Amino acid sequence: MNIVVCVKQVPDSTEVKINPETGHLIRAGVPSIINPYDHFALQSALELKKKHNFKVTIVSMGPPQAKSVVQMGMALGADEGVLLSDMAFAGSDTWSTSYALAKAVRKIGKIDLIFCGMQAIDGDTAQTGPGVAQQLGMPQVTFCEKVDVDGRRIIAHKQIDGGYEVVEARPPVLLTMIMHKDYVPRYPSFLSINASLKKPFHIWSASDIGAEAQFLGLKGSPTQVDRIYPPPQREKAAMFTGSGNEGMAKILEIMKAEHFLED
């Protein structure tokens, strides 16, 4: 089988700071990382590769420096890498991004499985994966924790509201991955990065994948950002120190003051 893994390079949101005066994001000094859900999706795909000898192609879209996440994927074991990079893609929303990714998948060829992270930690939309599936006319299984392949049967364990499901699909199918609780992210060694430099890597423009400019970038995106602003600030916590009876009494007092308990 042929697998494509879609990954995004994101700023590490745990380190993003806000300028309190302007309300702007301070990106300087914030490290760029592979989106953690995509990292899990990549490792899930690579496990299948190991077991069944599948071919894995890693695809990303972004500025030239996003090459590093593709390179990392190849160092971890992906066979081939693709970066969609073109000014025409700049400002694409989830619709335009999935349009471009779907075009790239078509160019890669016959694909049986597509792995995506459930969402990226910068946008938190969870829309690009399903968008790609729809553009390709593929079924999808979203919010998966685990995926197994048995012949031509794809068995996925997926989250549903308040529980989980085990579902079956036939390839081609697109899967979006949440993180399994036992998951430990792997990082490539220096040697494997060096070795991966020999693997096939392509940078494709919009015209390389046959994407039409009218559907790309700000112009082609149905949604527009009207305004970005800092979230309303919370007031500082009212702090109290005390254990045992004192702490207990304080909690009761708070709950009465907030009307969760009757006086």
Next chain:
Amino acid sequence: MIEVSKKCIGCTKCVPVCPFAAINMIDKMAVMNEACTLCGVCVQVCPVQAITITREEASARDLSGFKGVWVYVELTETGDKTHAKKIKQVTFELLSSARRLADELGEDVCAVLLTDKNHNYEKELGAYGADKVYMVEHDELFEYNTDIFTTVIVSLVTRHKPSIMLYGATIQGRDLAPRVASSLYVGLTADCTALAIKDGLLLQSRPAFGGNIMADILAPKSRPQMSTVRPNVMKMNEPVLGRSALVVRESAKLDKSLRRVKVLERKISHDGGGMKIENAKIIVSGGRGMKSKEKFKQLDELSKLLGGVVGASRAAVDMGFKEKTHQVGQSGTTVSPKLYLSFGISGAVQHIVGMKASDVIVAVNKDASAPIFNVAKYGIVGDVHEILPKLIEALKKN
């Protein structure tokens, strides 16, 4: 616009799958008639990629005929197979928002209901603000399925042209809405926490970067303007009893072959008295500081006394103190109860993003510098193992 190229081999595979009987075979070629909604099912089954759908360029679209604020009705199992499915609470929250938006626009609120059997759902939907219910009743709609539900929604939208469509930002809503948006080439904004009308357009506010910034989003060039809306954020209207919605029955021809993903097994956890964590008004949550599974059980007791549900940090779940379904945070559930009582949770960013929208956060932790105190309204620096037993004892006496 839909076209069939010369590649068509006349295999007829597309004919039975078309939900609208819009394909005829003429001279061994597929030909679409005017019933076609551009839903794209035929494109998916064509073995030779002979069918292509071309979307109109956004700027060239005529948006004038689009009217009505639609709400996707999400149904949920009750746990008892003999009982009818219930309407999920988020649907009522959406109807309440939709009512406000529609009144401002002078349009109707329409609920969109896909089910295998109607159980007088129009009564509740009407009570919370729906004027109309577009209902498709069909055996194949007995459970949610991405392909089948997408096909039906796309066809309804194409037929009736709403100006706005809202979905709950639940697992189901977030699975369905992007397929519909992608198929129709319309804007979709994820996980909105506020909606308003600005110059006739839907202004959609949402957090991004793990809640570090807010963004206002517009979709001026396409209709419907679609959003998924975070549960537990929109204020619910008081239901107006006796105000029922008008049911408009819609037909759909659904073929079994559309069901490309099959459910083998489903497990819904119904602990917490059937109350799910995302709907809980009060959450009593514990972290690594609870130290053991035994001690964590005190939180079950406390939550029972308060009529709440137990939550857990990822650390607590990883250490086996509580099941994963109780996990609050980025890789668990996002919650926003009225009261979030946390015990022994230090407050990793991944946890904070999942609970910081709670109305009142009370945190107990022995480390005064724990980040949880940055989002708490009340912070108590103390030993949870001394406080908890006393608190349970005091509440029992009441």
